[in-house]
Amino acid sequence: MRVSFGGQRGSELAAACTDPVALRNAYQSVVDRYTLTSIDLDLEGASLADAAAGARRADAVKSVQDHVHAAGRHLAVWLTLPVSPSGLTADGVAAVDQMLASGVDLAGVNGMTMDFGTAITRSTPMSEAVLQAATALHAQVKTAYARAGANLDDAHTWAKVGITPMIGQNDVEGEVFTLDDAATVNTFARSHGVGQVSMWSLNRDSTCGSPLPKVLTVVQTTCSGVDQGSRSFADVLATDLPYASPATVSPIASAVPTASAASAADQTDDPAHSPFPIWDPLGTYPGGTKIVWHHNVYQARYWNSGFAPDTPVATATDSPWTLVGPVLPGDTPAPLPTLPAGSYPQWNATEAYVAGTRVQVGLVPYEAKWWTQGQLPGKAVAGGSPWVLVLPGG
Numbered sequence: 001m002r003v004s005f006g007g008q009r010g011s012e013l014a015a016a017c018t019d020p021v022a023l024r025n026a027y028q029s030v031v032d033r034y035t036l037t038s039i040d041l042d043l044e045g046a047s048l049a050d051a052a053a054g055a056r057r058a059d060a061v062k063s064v065q066d067h068v069h070a071a072g073r074h075l076a077v078w079l080t081l082p083v084s085p086s087g088l089t090a091d092g093v094a095a096v097d098q099m100l101a102s103g104v105d106l107a108g109v110n111g112m113t114m115d116f117g118t119a120i121t122r123s124t125p126m127s128e129a130v131l132q133a134a135t136a137l138h139a140q141v142k143t144a145y146a147r148a149g150a151n152l153d154d155a156h157t158w159a160k161v162g163i164t165p166m167i168g169q170n171d172v173e174g175e176v177f178t179l180d181d182a183a184t185v186n187t188f189a190r191s192h193g194v195g196q197v198s199m200w201s202l203n204r205d206s207t208c209g210s211p212l213p214k215v216l217t218v219v220q221t222t223c224s225g226v227d228q229g230s231r232s233f234a235d236v237l238a239t240d241l242p243y244a245s246p247a248t249v250s251p252i253a254s255a256v257p258t259a260s261a262a263s264a265a266d267q268t269d270d271p272a273h274s275p276f277p278i279w280d281p282l283g284t285y286p287g288g289t290k291i292v293w294h295h296n297v298y299q300a301r302y303w304n305s306g307f308a309p310d311t312p313v314a315t316a317t318d319s320p321w322t323l324v325g326p327v328l329p330g331d332t333p334a335p336l337p338t339l340p341a342g343s344y345p346q347w348n349a350t351e352a353y354v355a356g357t358r359v360q361v362g363l364v365p366y367e368a369k370w371w372t373q374g375q376l377p378g379k380a381v382a383g384g385s386p387w388v389l390v391l392p393g394g
Contacts, residue, residue, distance in 0.1 A: 003030055004040040004080070012047035014057035024060040031064055031075065038076040038107070048081065048091045051098075058102035065104060076107035078162065078196070083111035085118065085129045087136030093144065100148040108195045110162030111137045115171045126165075127181035131188055134163050155193055162196035163189060167204060167233040168224025173217050173355065178226060182236040190240060197237050205233050211308055212281045218355065218369065220306035267294040271380055275331040279309055282369045283388040290324065297324040336378070337392055338363035349374050358390060365390035 005027070006012045017023040031039065041061070047053060061077055068075040079099065081092040088096070088111075099106055113130040120126045142157040152160070163185060165177045182199075189197045199205070207214050208223035216225040224233065269278045274292040277283075282305070285291065289300040291309065298309040304320035313319045339360065347359040347366070352373040359366055359377065366377035372386035379385065 001034065001036065002038040002040055002076075002078075003034065003036055004042050005030075006042035006044070006047060006080075008042075008044050012043070012050075012053070014053040014060070015047045015050050018056070020056055020059060023056055024063045027060055027064045028067060031068060035073075037074060038078070040078045040080055040110070042080040043092075043095055044082055044112075048089075048095060051094065054095055054098045055102075058098040058104060061099070062102045062104045077104055078107050078110050080110040080112060080162070080164070083113055083133040083137055084116055085132040085136065087111075087133060087140045093140060096141065096144045097147065100144060106160065108160035108162050109137060109141050110164055110196055110198065112164050112166075112200070114164070114166035114175075114177070114200065116175060117172055118175075120175050125181055125184070126170075126175055126177045127184035130163065130165050130177070130181065130185055134161060134188070134194070137161055158193045159195040161194055162198065163194055164196075164198040164200060166200045168226040168228075169216055169219050171219055176226060179228060179231055179233065179236055182233050183239075186237050186239050186241070197241060199233055199237055202234065208306070212306060216282075218282050221304065222307050269293065269295065269327075271333065273331055274327060275334050277336075277389050277391075280369075280388045281306055281308070284391070285320075286391060289391050292327055295327045297327060298322065299324050336364045337389060339365045339390075347377055349376070 013026060014023055017026060027039075030036070039061075041057065043054075065075045065077060077099070079095060081088055081095060083092070088109075096106070096109055111133055113133045116129050116133070118129055120129070138154075138157055138161050141160055142152055142154075145152045145157070165181070165185065167177055167182070169176055185197065188194070203222060204220065204224050205228075206223050207228045208216060208220060208225060212220065212223065214227045216223075219225065269292050271278060276290040276292050276297060279285075279291040279293040279298070284305045285300040285303065287300050287302045291298055291300075293309040296309070298321040301320050301322055307320050309319070309321040309323075311319060316322070341360075341363060344358040344360045344365055347361050350373075352371065353359065353368040355368055355370050357368045359368075361377050364378065366387040367390050369386050369388055375386050377385070377387035378389075
């Protein structure tokens with residue numbers, strides 16, 4: 001088991017804890033509690049750019065690693081860092097240098113090979129950018145070790161390189177990592193002896209199920225946004241890797257039953273008689289948000305998107321939604337959320353809006369789900385509105 005510290009959201013431990021002893025003890029408590037043999041440090045954004053936090057982190061991890069070694073165990077330490085096709089940023093290089101300068105025995109540097117912001121076409125698939133990034137990272141790791149006084153050959157350097165793509169639809173709309181891309185990365189990893197192949201993320205490793213379409217250009221938290229058929233990214237990426245075991249994925253989204261035409265018509269929600277907004281597959285719902293779906297009211301337990309409130313789950317806590325009760329006869333819409341005037345531009349019927357653009361109609365905020373022009377936000381249309389309400393905290 002490997003525990004990862006950090007990530008894109010929340011407060012990174014070394015940035016939040018400025019006391020070196022308390023920081024070391026925090027890392028140590030987790031390592032000891034679970035008798036860990038491997039940890040990962042996921043550094044992004046402000047936490048990666050914070051040089052003081054980086055120095056504290058490196059010293060603390062070195063101390064923890066020494067403590068584990070003294071107990072007769074080994075603690076592998078991976079750094080997970082953002083990369084572009086040209087490799088690590090300057091802050092990423094500095095993070096590797098700090099670890100090596102403190103004497104940390106790095107197992108490797110794992111590149112987040114995703115969200116490049118480059119044009120991806122059939123002639124230049126996303127795997128090409130992923131492998132460019134991995135190759136650049138390899139050169140940077142080799143150079144970092146040379147600066148630290150250790151000259152690694154190519155094979156030993158590749159063993160210290162990780163590749164982690166974002167499967168399916170990436171956060172950048174034009175970037176899609178396909179199953180063919182996964183096969184290409186797998187072949188490269190096997191031929192070069194890459195130290196780690198992973199993906200973001202296992203809970204997305206399935207085709208989107210009803211009411212979502214199979215193919216989406218908007219990232220979902222429970223499915224990949226590409227039609228995977230019967231295959232999984234985990235299995236394709238892991239094929240014949242010496243350190244991999246077959247992955248069995250239980251697709252959440254594909255477990256959603258497909259309603260017949262008759263039952264679907266019976267379950268259609270009427271906005272005029274719904275006390276809360278009707279759930280939208282492309283909407284984002286912060287914790288506490290109430291919505292209507294199939295004549296029932298649900299409340300979000302935590303932030304979620306793309307997870308139908310009536311999706312069958314093993315236990316109630318497996319769903320981000322709590323059933324409040326049925327929509328009652330005579331229910332009418334609750335007041336729509338509002339924001340101060342000028343929070344977003346007023347909607348203009350002649351202007352074209354791309355996905356993610358926010359506007360206001362009066363004081364009510366909306367966000368475009370896809371390209372749209374001339375379609376009034378808040379008005380129901382056949383096939384679904386191109387606009388979704390922006391809810392408080394969303």
